[in-house]
Amino acid sequence: MINEIIKRNGITFGVLIGIVSALITATIYAIDLNLFASWWIGMSSILIYLILGIILLSKTKKEIKTIFTFKDAFTTYFIAAVVGILISVLFNVLLFNVIDPSAKETLHEITMKITSNMMQKFGAPASAINEALAKMRETNPYSTIELLKGSVFSIIFSSIFGLILAAFFKTRSSQNN
Structure with a gap:
């Protein structure tokens, strides 16, 4: 059975992560669709999620007041990541497939143009x-099916972050083995 603090913090921070993700997406959508293809936006988003994960695990470790195992730390982060990703994907599905389906077509064209330019810069032949x-x-990539597929990769990527953070935040043994 999952500790109530772990469950509560995981769900609370997951909702927070999902809302932050939806707000980032909505802001980019409102400002300029080209920003979706910007590397610095992607890196900034990863940094924000990493900071939220660190805050989540710090808070949970303090509240547990006993041993915070690797499993507890990973479970806390994993719950938050899955809840956040589900909210984010739901928002993206609604935005790009219900509210403004033309935006997904525009984004697809932007992505193809950037890919073509990048391949040209690296000297790829025209046939490639x-x-x-x-x-x-x-x-x-913004169709409902592709967004759902992408959520699986997001969960895997988040799990890797979760493993690293769990190793860092777990309670250290006071005995040398």
Whole structure:
């Protein structure tokens, strides 16, 4: 059975992460769709989620007041990550497939243009660029199915962060083994 503090903090921070993610997406959407392809926005978002994860685990470790095991730390982070990702994906599905489906088409074109430019900068032959763009035309990363598939990768990526943070935040043994 999961400790109530772990469950409560995981869900609370998960909702917070989901809301922050939705606000970031809504802000970018309102300002300029080109920002979705900006590397610094992606890095800033990762940094925000990392900071929220550190705050979550620090708070939970203080509230537990006993041994904060690796499993407890990882479980806390994992609950928050899954709840946050689900809220974020739900918001993205609503925004790009219900509220403004034309935005997903615009984003798809932006992504293809950036991919083409990047491949040209790296000296890729025209045939390789054309092949890559043809494959990209077959799917749209903002469709409901692709967003749901992406959530699986987000959970895996978040789990890796969670493992690292859990190792850092677990209570250290006072005995040398």
